Amino acid sequence: MKGLTTLIAALALSHRPTLTLADTDTDALYAKAIKLMSESPLIDTHxxxxxxIRGLDRNPLSVLPNLATSLPGHVDIPKMRTGHLGGAFFTVWAPCAxxxxxxxxxxxxxxTEGLRDSLEVLDIIKRMIEQHPEHLQYAHASKDIKSAFHAGKIASLIGMEGTHFLGNSLSTVRLFAEMGVKYLTLTHTCHTSFAASNGGGGPMEASNHGPGLTEFGKELVRELNRLGVMVDLSHTSDQTMRDAIQLSKxxxxxxxxxxxALQDHPRNVPDDILSLIGDGEGxxxxxxxxxxxxxxIGPTPETANVSRVADHIEHIASIVGRNHVGIASDFDGMYAGVIGLEDASKYPNLIVELLSRGWNDxxxxxxxxxxxxxxxxxxxxVKEQLKAEIPSTAIWEKRPDLPANWGGPEQAYLPYEVRDLVNKRPKHDEL
Known part of the structure; x- marks a missing residue:
């Protein structure tokens, strides 16, 4: 059966005793995993x-037809189909400075060109879905995911990874929400005007504007709640995580x-923060x-495997509960997946591993x-509850470009009364 050899090799590398051919009927577990995935969608959030696609050709849109046959990397339509993927969040991202x-x-x-680049990436996602309607179906809400799944399509959602390319503006956030973005990661590997980051793993200088959410960032979280955009805390500093959890409705x-606790990396979530998530009071x-x-994932990149991913899931679930965990590959955003989850064709291996550990249907x-x-x-x-609220008027306090000075030479393009007001306005050279 496809993937079985890889699966057994991966499991043999685990740091703990786990599934082997001598222990159980692995073929039956694999068949059970496929059955479960045919009944309910597996959704990858990253x-x-x-x-x-953007990196393969000077004209990225010319790459899109190849998605149906083969692309280098971890993901294309045949791999997603082989892996029985039910839905995916495709990410809008542009690099930090x-x-x-x-x-x-x-x-x-x-x-920077980040705002332009992020719009072009969003366009790639929309055209990708548009050009492969037999396989991909746009989704924004849970009902859309279910509709796509029952139609035999891969539900295709949009996430946005980082706030560094938003031009220090809540206006851009509102427009991205209107264009279909369903989650926003509050930072990538750099600090922003909204929040502090945990970086990429190495030493990182502290933000000039505090260790967590800035006041502007708090406005962003409130605005995301109002817009129905999920607040994503991946990549953020521990204090940003705490601030957002306390603030978000x-x-x-x-x-x-x-x-x-399993792999001491700043990108992972510590137990004290995990303890803030779950079904309990507060x-x-x-x-x-x-x-x-x-x-x-660890314990070292060379030995990280599907069983170790399941260890992370189970550890997190031991604190937050099994109804607060899920799956997120980071495919095509890393050099390689763990052993046994090398690309989008291998999702069933993780379900087999969880089945072998006694997880029920x-x-x-x-x-x-x-x-x-x-x-x-x-x-x-929450979005429905907040629908009567008006958009936030907050502006990043360090911006020197507002109020706008667009009146032309000697303010010649402005009505006289506006010109008088502009000429009387104090200058803010300190910014």
Missing amino acids: VDLPQI DFVGADYGPNFLGM APVVWTHAGAR KNPGIILSVFYPVF TELYGVMGENLMRVMEQVDV
Whole structure:
């Protein structure tokens, strides 16, 4: 059976005793996993396929027809079909300044092409779905995921990874929400005007604007609640996580993270923060979706495997409950997946591993996607509750470009009364 040899090799590398051919009928477990995946969608909340498409050709849209046959990397339609993927969040992302040798400056005012690039990536996602309607179907809410799944399509959703390319503006956030973005990661590997990041794993200088959410970032979280966009805490500093959990009226999410207790990496979630999530009194009813990135899984990148991913899921579930965990590969955003989950064809291997550990059908439906869909529905309930609120008027306080000075030479393009007001306005050179 496809993937079986790889699966057994991966399980043999695990740090703990687990499934072997001598222990049970692995073929039967694999068949059971496929059956479960045919009954309820497995949803991956972090797939970086769009950035691969953008990097393969000077004209990225010319790559889209190849998605139906084969693409280099971890994800294409045949791989997703082989892996019985029910839905995926395709990510909008552009690099932080340090990726491209730039500098945002101490107040994040450095001009970059990030906003342009993120719009182009969003266009790739939309055209990708549009050009492969026999396989992909756009989804935004849980009901859309179910509709696509029952139609035999891969539900295709849009996530946005980072706030560094938003131009220090809540206006861009509102427009991205209107264009279909369903989650926003509050930082990537760099600090922003909204929040502090945990970086990429190495030493990182502290943000000039505090260790967690800025006041502007708090406005962002409130606005995301109002818009029905999920607040994603992957990549954020521990204090940003705490601040957002305390502030958000809706469930928060980690769209691709692991457990720091199992692998001490800043991208993973520590137990004290996990303890803030769950069904108990005063807890945020969010979800942590477990990543396949070897560096975050451990114990070393060379030995990270499918069993170890299941360890992370089980550790997180031991604190937050099994109805607050899910799956997030980070495919096409890393050099390799863990052993046994090398690409999008291998999702069943993880379900086999959880079956071998005694997870029942209801729990597996949950970890595959039903937990996530419940969270999405709760986020939409909060949006409905906040529908009477007006958009936030907040502006990043360090911006020097507002009020706008667009009156032309000697303000000649302005009505006289406006010109008088502009000429009397104090200058803010200190910014």
